[in-house]
Each structure stands twice: as C-alpha cells, then as structure tokens.
Amino acid sequence: MPKKQCTRCKNWKACRKLTAKTHDWCYSLFYLEGFSLNADQSICLCNRCWFYLCYEKTRTGVQSENENTNDSNAMDTSVHEDQDQDQDQLTIENILFSGSSHKKCVVCRDEVNTTMITMPKPARLDLLVLKRMYAPHGVRCCRKHLWNNRLLPDVKINMDNRQTPMAKLEPTVLLNLFNDLLGLLQEASTAPRLDFMDPSMSNEDYLTWTGWTKEQFEHMFMLILSHIRSSSNREARNALAMFWIKLKTNLSFRQIGSLFNISGDYENRRKVVSRSFDSIRQVLVDKLLPKHLGIGHLSRSEAIDHNTSFSNEFFGKKVTIIWDGTYFYTGKSSSHEFQRSTYSGQKKRHLVKFMSLCLADGYCLDTLGPFFGTQNDASITNHITKTKNALMEWCEPGDIMIVDRGFRDIVEAFSDLGYEPKMPIYLPKGQKQHTTNEANEAQLVTKVRWTVESYHARLKKWRFFSDRIENQLLPKLQDCVRIVSATLNWLRGSIIKDHNTNHMDRLAKLMTDRLAKHNYLATLVEQGKLSTKQRWKKINEIDFDFPEMELEDLRQLFFGSYQIKQSQTYAEEHLDVNGDFAIQVSKETDEIIRCAIQSRHSNSTRYYAWIQFSLTGDPITSWYCQCKSGARTVGACAHEATIIWFLSYARHHDFQYSNGRRRIQQSIEKILSDEDEPDESNEFSAT
Ligand SMILES: [Zn+2]
Ligand SMILES: [Zn+2]
Ligand SMILES: [Zn+2]
Structure with missing residues (x-):
C-alpha cells in the first residue's frame, strides 16, 4: 500500500x-x-x-x-x-512499548553514556503504571530520572524517534514479557504500603507520618546512613521512617510492621520494627545528641546569642536559662513501689517528669529526666544542682535563672549558688491581689518565660509523648525526649527567630519604661472616688463613644499578640447570647467605664474592671481590674484586654464567633440546674 x-x-x-x-x-x-x-x-x-x-x-x-x-x-x-x-501477533493498544534498544536512555532518548544505568525493576514498574509504557528488562536510563530506584513521577517521556511499533510482539517475546510483568507485579505486592522510597510521597506525607519535612528527613538520613548496619538503602531509610512514625503516631510496633508490609506473623513484625527502632535510636544518640543538645554543644557566648531583646533589656546580657518541668503519663505497674513513686497527687495520675532548660529564644539547652511523678519542680531542681556536676560547672555566678512559682522552694538555693533567680512573686495567703509593682515584675518574667512552654508544646506534637507511655518503653523515654529536642534544635531552631530586631528592642524598652507607671485607676477605686450607680448594659449593646484602634496599636499596648488572641476566645465565652454570663458595662464618668466579668476558671468569682480612655489624646490611659494581676501597668490582665479589644476593635470589625468552637460546644448536651441559671436582676448590683 x-x-x-x-x-x-x-x-x-x-x-x-x-x-x-x-x-x-x-x-x-x-x-x-x-x-x-x-x-x-x-x-x-x-x-x-x-x-x-x-x-x-x-x-x-x-x-x-x-x-x-x-x-x-x-x-x-x-x-x-x-x-x-x-495475523498471529498481539496488539496492546493502550500500552506503549519503549523498544528494547540499549543505545539510548529509555526516557529522554539521550545517547548512552557512562552515567546511565540499567533501569531497575521498581522504575520499570513505575514507567508502566504512571506512563503506560512497557520497557523490557535491560533497557538503560539516566540516573537523573530516578530517585531511590524509582521513576520520578514528573519526568517527561521524549516521544521522538520511537520507531518500534508496540503492536508487534513475537510469541517468544510475549512469553518473556509476561514473565517480566509477573515479576513486576510481585515487586508491587511485596512493597511497603507506606514506602519512603517512593518519590511521589509528598512533603505533607512526610510531615503527617514523621513530623519532619522531606528535606529534614533527608538531612537525618544522611546523618545516619553511614552508621547504620543494614542490607540496603531501602532498609535503612524505612528503618528511620519507622522510628519517627512510632514517635509521631504512637502506633504499635505491630501496626507499623503492617504498614511496611513486613513478612511473617505479628510477633516477627513486632520484633523487626522494634529492632529497627532501637538501632536508629542508638545511632541518633551517638551521632546527633552530642552535636545538638546539652552544654557540650555550645559555648556560653553562643548561649548568650540566644537571648532576646526582652531578656537582654530586663535582665541584662547574661546567660539566661528558663527552667520548667513537664510530665509524661505512664501506665499502672505491678510493682507497688514504682506505682507509688509515679503517682502525682496533683494530677491524680501516674507520671514521670522531665526538667527542661531552655534559652530565652526557646532553643533547648538540655532536658533532664525522667524523674518520679511524686517529685515537684523544686525538689527535682535541687537534685540537679547537687548531682549534675558538668551542668553546674558550665553555669556561672550571675547567670539568670527564670522559673515559675512552682520553684519557690529552690529560689533561695539558686541565690546561694550565686545565680540570679527570676520568679513571679508568690501571692501570700490572705492577700487578694498583687501590687502594681509585683504584677509588673511578674509580667517581665512571663514575657521571657513563655518560650519554654512553647518548646514543650512542640515536643508533645510527637504523640508518643502526649499519650500514656507503655511501661516497657519507659527505659527508652530519655533517649526519645532528647532525640526530639536535639532534632528540633538542629532542624527547626529557636522558637523566636527574629530576636534582637529594632522593633523588638523598642517594645522591650517600652515595657521597662512602663514599670514605674503608677496605676491611677487603682488609686481612684481604693479611695472610693468612682460612683457606681449607673445602669449596666450588655457589652454588645453599648452605644457610647470609645476610641477605635487598629490591631497594631493593641499589640503595642499589650506588648505582643498573645492577649489579643486570648481575647477572641474569652469574648466568645462571655458574649455568647446563649452563654450563662455576659460582660456588662456601665459608664462611670465621661472617660471611665466599669465592667463586670465572670472568671474563666471558677463560677463564683466575679471581677470588676475599670478602663479609662480618651477620645482626643492617647486612646487608653489607664486600667485596673480586681483579679490577681489586674493592677499591673505593664500589659493588661485577660479581662482588661478583652474589654479593650472588644470595644476598640472587634465590634467595628464584625466580631464573629468561631463556628468550629461553637459547634463543639453545641455537640455536648447541657443539663441546666437551678443554680446555674444566671440571676438576672441583682447580678451585679452588690458593689
Ligand atoms: Zn535520560
Ligand atoms: Zn505524523
Ligand atoms: Zn483581670
């Protein structure tokens, strides 16, 4: 023809x-x-x-x-x-035949050179499944199209010069083809269901299963590769994945064995995964920890580099260590002694504790533990100062030790050792409220101390730590906590990344300037100079003038965005029309309002708060609240912040309840008892 x-x-x-x-x-x-x-x-x-x-x-x-x-x-x-x-040849219309030439790359058709390899079986399977192209055993391709023996999913197949018709296959070739195809299918059926050799695994896949991005996982793989004994790259890579999946998801070793399609019965699977877990743990302890955790891995001047504008401004340019305990729940034990020593009366659960030492920007200096749940932060710290000699030698007199009120019994010991402990002052029995000065000093500590809690929250994103820890894994807990901490230091770094910017410096300075500011409203209230006869109005119905402010002004006023975020949930809780309580406002003078607010923590406490504002000068000039820390002038308490946020910002910006939170609340059936009913008439008339 x-x-x-x-x-x-x-x-x-x-x-x-x-x-x-x-x-x-x-x-x-x-x-x-x-x-x-x-x-x-x-x-x-x-x-x-x-x-x-x-x-x-x-x-x-x-x-x-x-x-x-x-x-x-x-x-x-x-x-x-x-x-x-x-007539006797078979046509497979939907599958392309790559040709069996060994002279060109099967993917891009470049001439064969020394960097090309024989295409591995898993890559040929990918070619068949993803590109509908069949390449017989022995074809060659460039390394750049492959990743871990698998075909990169986005390679472009060069369609030029494909001279070999796919349609013509001799019976003998056909036989080979079927054998080969069956081999490929076998490969597919024994592959892990979750395969970290698979290049189409996305960043998101890595994050959900291991807690690390693909790139971060790659860094870790490079670190362990030459130290791990395994028969293949695949085995080493999947072992690393199993280790992190255990920590991230806390699935059982058996379940992980199933994910990786490990052969044999469940006991064998459990053993294989458990062994991988242990060998990776050991390599990370040996190779990772010395470089990224503990006093051995950074000098004192490097530690000072982790100070923030705030810690430098408030406490000076010295080594600043934030101490805080964190706990890990454990199971019950048949050993009575163990049982007793892990029971925390405070939490009413069995647990062990770790003591974390963070630098001001949230970088973890070290984490020590586990200690029994019966010990408190002060007794653990006391034990550390007496036994951890290397750490204590690394610290020097004059170092700033930042702690919360749970450490009050160790503060003196810290001072005796020559350190400068910083702790929010403890409210003595019988005293209802901190003085303005005490509350302000406490605010400085809080402003620096929060990063240690952030670090704990980060750590517990690995589910192994937030679940109840199986007792037989307790001996490995120390390694695991330290490995995650060190890896966070290494691959994610500090929690505050922009420390020491001009903006932060200015904010820190502003805070110290406010330290000495007198609380004008507190004095007025004390002296009974404010009349209290006005009628209460619901905060969402008020119509008087109040200065309008932007979020940036509010951030400046409260020295950060933490309280603004908190205000949203607080307001939802108290402004909801279905809620039992509401914030109510009354106008005391032209420039002072008074509010009544229900405490978040207890149904019986009700606080009054006063706000002084100006429509011409500085919008907010003073605030005072009856709660524990309501007298401060550096920052505001949650009550004051919520009221200011709502009146100056939220109501002008169409304040909306978070639907998600509302749905959660509504999904739980509520039983109203008589005492819960708000007493509408005389609720706030007492003061
Ligand atoms: Zn190529
Ligand atoms: Zn044509
Ligand atoms: Zn308050």
Whole structure:
C-alpha cells in the first residue's frame, strides 16, 4: 500500500487510518491541538504521531465515548502496512512499548553514556503504571530520572524517534514479557504500603507520618546512613521512617510492621520494627545528641546569642536559662513501689517528669529526666544542682535563672549558688491581689518565660509523648525526649527567630519604661472616688463613644499578640447570647467605664474592671481590674484586654464567633440546674 500523508505532521509515512466512530479520543486530542476536523473525515497517522497520541491519551485522561465498543472494528479500519503478515501477533493498544534498544536512555532518548544505568525493576514498574509504557528488562536510563530506584513521577517521556511499533510482539517475546510483568507485579505486592522510597510521597506525607519535612528527613538520613548496619538503602531509610512514625503516631510496633508490609506473623513484625527502632535510636544518640543538645554543644557566648531583646533589656546580657518541668503519663505497674513513686497527687495520675532548660529564644539547652511523678519542680531542681556536676560547672555566678512559682522552694538555693533567680512573686495567703509593682515584675518574667512552654508544646506534637507511655518503653523515654529536642534544635531552631530586631528592642524598652507607671485607676477605686450607680448594659449593646484602634496599636499596648488572641476566645465565652454570663458595662464618668466579668476558671468569682480612655489624646490611659494581676501597668490582665479589644476593635470589625468552637460546644448536651441559671436582676448590683 502506498504511504499516505500523516494528518498531524504532514510527512508521508502514515500507515494507520482512523475514523471518528472508533477513535473519537483521537479527534478530541486533535481538537485540543487546534486542528478542526469533521467527524466524517478520517485521520491518517504515522507511527510517531500515533505513539504520541496514545501517550497523550494516558497523560490527559481523554475519555473515549465508545470505549466499550468492540475494538476489532478499530483493527479493521486501521490500515496497517504489515497487517496481512501479522495475523498471529498481539496488539496492546493502550500500552506503549519503549523498544528494547540499549543505545539510548529509555526516557529522554539521550545517547548512552557512562552515567546511565540499567533501569531497575521498581522504575520499570513505575514507567508502566504512571506512563503506560512497557520497557523490557535491560533497557538503560539516566540516573537523573530516578530517585531511590524509582521513576520520578514528573519526568517527561521524549516521544521522538520511537520507531518500534508496540503492536508487534513475537510469541517468544510475549512469553518473556509476561514473565517480566509477573515479576513486576510481585515487586508491587511485596512493597511497603507506606514506602519512603517512593518519590511521589509528598512533603505533607512526610510531615503527617514523621513530623519532619522531606528535606529534614533527608538531612537525618544522611546523618545516619553511614552508621547504620543494614542490607540496603531501602532498609535503612524505612528503618528511620519507622522510628519517627512510632514517635509521631504512637502506633504499635505491630501496626507499623503492617504498614511496611513486613513478612511473617505479628510477633516477627513486632520484633523487626522494634529492632529497627532501637538501632536508629542508638545511632541518633551517638551521632546527633552530642552535636545538638546539652552544654557540650555550645559555648556560653553562643548561649548568650540566644537571648532576646526582652531578656537582654530586663535582665541584662547574661546567660539566661528558663527552667520548667513537664510530665509524661505512664501506665499502672505491678510493682507497688514504682506505682507509688509515679503517682502525682496533683494530677491524680501516674507520671514521670522531665526538667527542661531552655534559652530565652526557646532553643533547648538540655532536658533532664525522667524523674518520679511524686517529685515537684523544686525538689527535682535541687537534685540537679547537687548531682549534675558538668551542668553546674558550665553555669556561672550571675547567670539568670527564670522559673515559675512552682520553684519557690529552690529560689533561695539558686541565690546561694550565686545565680540570679527570676520568679513571679508568690501571692501570700490572705492577700487578694498583687501590687502594681509585683504584677509588673511578674509580667517581665512571663514575657521571657513563655518560650519554654512553647518548646514543650512542640515536643508533645510527637504523640508518643502526649499519650500514656507503655511501661516497657519507659527505659527508652530519655533517649526519645532528647532525640526530639536535639532534632528540633538542629532542624527547626529557636522558637523566636527574629530576636534582637529594632522593633523588638523598642517594645522591650517600652515595657521597662512602663514599670514605674503608677496605676491611677487603682488609686481612684481604693479611695472610693468612682460612683457606681449607673445602669449596666450588655457589652454588645453599648452605644457610647470609645476610641477605635487598629490591631497594631493593641499589640503595642499589650506588648505582643498573645492577649489579643486570648481575647477572641474569652469574648466568645462571655458574649455568647446563649452563654450563662455576659460582660456588662456601665459608664462611670465621661472617660471611665466599669465592667463586670465572670472568671474563666471558677463560677463564683466575679471581677470588676475599670478602663479609662480618651477620645482626643492617647486612646487608653489607664486600667485596673480586681483579679490577681489586674493592677499591673505593664500589659493588661485577660479581662482588661478583652474589654479593650472588644470595644476598640472587634465590634467595628464584625466580631464573629468561631463556628468550629461553637459547634463543639453545641455537640455536648447541657443539663441546666437551678443554680446555674444566671440571676438576672441583682447580678451585679452588690458593689
Ligand atoms: Zn505524523
Ligand atoms: Zn535520560
Ligand atoms: Zn483581670
């Protein structure tokens, strides 16, 4: 048969004639390429264009409307040059045959060079599944198309010069093909269900399963690779993955064994995963910890670099260490002694504790433990100062030790050792409120101390730590806590990244300036100079003038965004029309309002708060609240902040309840008792 012209590329090598009846998908692709064809017009194609279109069909997912019609029609109408001689050969229309040439890269068709390798089985399987192209055993390809023996999912297949018709396979070749295909299928069925060798695993996959990004995981893999004894890269990589999956998800070793398709019965699976877990743990303890955790890994001047604008301004440019205990729940034990020593009366649960030492920006200096749950922060710290000699030698007199009130019994010992302990002052029995000065000093400590809690929150994103820890894993807890802490230091770094910027410096300075500020409203209230006869109005119904402010002004006023975020939830709790309580406001003078607010922690406490404002000068000039820390002038208490935030900002910005939180609340059936009913009439008339 004389060759016809190819409708697509116009060369005279066409050997295939198609009609719309049988190959409507070809017409769709032609249409996409900009050809305009009538449905009754037939198409002639050269081999090259035909392969290209088949490839495009798979790639774009173009559907055939008569996919189910007997394809023998298509065979009849396609005029194949060798049709007559090829009666006993098989055609596989939807799968391209790469050709068996070993002279060119099967993917990009570059000439073979020394960097090319024989395409590994898993990559050939990928080629078949992802690209619908069959490449027989022995074909070669460039390394750059592969990752861990797998084909990169976004490689472009070069369709030029594909001369080998896929349609013509001799019976002997066919036999080989089937054997090979069965081999590939075998490979697929024994592959892990979750395979960290698979390049199509996304960043998101890595994050959900291990807690680390793909890149971070890669860094860790490089670190352990030369130290781990394993038969293959695959084994080492999956072992690292198993270690982190255990910590991130706290699935059982058996469950992880199933994810990785480990052969054998459950006991074998458990053993294999447990062994991998231990060998990775050991390598990380040896190779990672010395570099990224503990006093051995950084000098005192490097530690000072972790100070923030706030710690420098408030406490000086000295080594600043924040101490805080954190706990890990444990199971019950058959050993009575163990049982007793892990029971925390405070938490009413069995637990062990760790003592964390963070630098001001949230970088973890060290974490020590576990200690029994019966010990408190002060007794643990006392024990540390007496036994951890290397740490105590590293510290020097004059170092700032920041702690919370739970450490009050150790503060004196810290001073005796020459350190400068900083702790929010403890409210003595009988005293209801801190003085302005005490509350302000406490605020400085809080402003620096929060990063240690952030570090704990970060740590406990690895579910192993927030779940109850199985007793047989307790001996490994220390390693695990230290490994996660060190890796956080290494791969995520400090919690406050922009410490020591001009903006932060200015804010810190502003806070110290406010330290000495007198609380004007507190004095007025004390002296009984404010009249209290006005009528209460619900805060969301008030109509008097109050200065409008931007979020940035509020951040400046409260020295950060923490209280603004807190105000949102606080307001929801107290402004909700369905809620039992409301914030109520009354106007005392032209520039002072008084509010009544329900404490978040107890139903019986009700605080009054006063706000002084100005419509002409500085918008907010003074505040005072009756709660424990309501007298401060550096920052505000939650009550004061919520009221100011609502009146100056939220009500002008269409304050909305978070629907999610509201749904959660509404999903729980509420039982109202008589005492819970708010007493509408005299609720706030007492003062
Ligand atoms: Zn063509
Ligand atoms: Zn190539
Ligand atoms: Zn308050």
